[in-house]
Amino acid sequence: MKKIAVSCSLLILLMMAGCSQANSDDGYTAGELRAVNHVEGQGINGFSVNGYHVPGLGGGYCCIMLPEKWTPDFKVRVDWEVDPHTAPSPPSYKDWDNYLVWEKQLKSSFKQHNAIVNIPQYGKERCGLTVHFLPCNKVKVTTACSGYGTSGYPIKETINMKEPATCPVK
Template identity: 70%
Template sequence: MKKKAFDWLYKGLFFIVAAILSGCSQAKSDDGYTAGDLRAVNHVEGQGINGFSVNGYHVPGLGGGYCCIMLPEKWTPDLKARVEWEVDPNPNVILPPLGTDEFRKAYEQHRTKYQQYSAIVNIPQFGKERCGLTVHFLPCNKVKVTTVCSGYGTENYPIKEPLNMKEPPACPVK
């Protein structure tokens, strides 16, 4: 009897791992949308992105691909992304030891300096191949997005801005 239980457990774990590894980049719905991962690249030196969302799909932090965002099967010229994000202007602050009253007070004070931003940007034209959406955070609270499957820094990647860009002393007024 124990062997059967372990067989079921192993089969269940296999299917769970397979589902996780396959991600949601190929998930299709019946209403003309495809799911894809959300990714981000921070180009601004000395600034932390605590989290962001695109059209309501939230990502906590900047890690790798985070599932999922729904993109239409067919691109249209009016396709937009509303990007909202939270910036920590001093992510390298040294706080007192975790779990202490001093830490809680210092963290609350540090947290008051977080800044929220939003932007609406055009989603560039895509064809059948698209791998979710990658958001690039640039100086002066600008963002660019792409749906290409290749990674940042590869030859055909459309966004060429370098990493570790410095904020200018003054940003252009919108």
């Protein structure tokens, strides 16, 4: 019983330390991952930045490590899964066989995307990383501490943007 209590205590300590500021000797600090979906009618099921996974778009999620000093070649890889909302409405749970068919159809409609994105220049003040999902599977990121929609926020695209009929070829 004592081993279980010690193990649980260590696990909780490690989880709490995960989002604390990293040792400045390491040259990195931890910050939250956040996201804003700008595309009308498109659900983001989850995303990751350099392997740091966030299971949805809710509030801040712990954590991503950012270097203390920005460099011009600093880029991140963003992977995300989109629900285009093309699956039909689900059948009743009481009709389990049809529900399983529907669930398979739903999951097969999800689309996987990724992008390599430049991190804009930052100084001492940075507040994690916010990923903005835009039409045509474009992504912008910022480390700004001000909130989306405030005057000092660097990303100005509006919410509920419509996906165009055709997107430019990459």
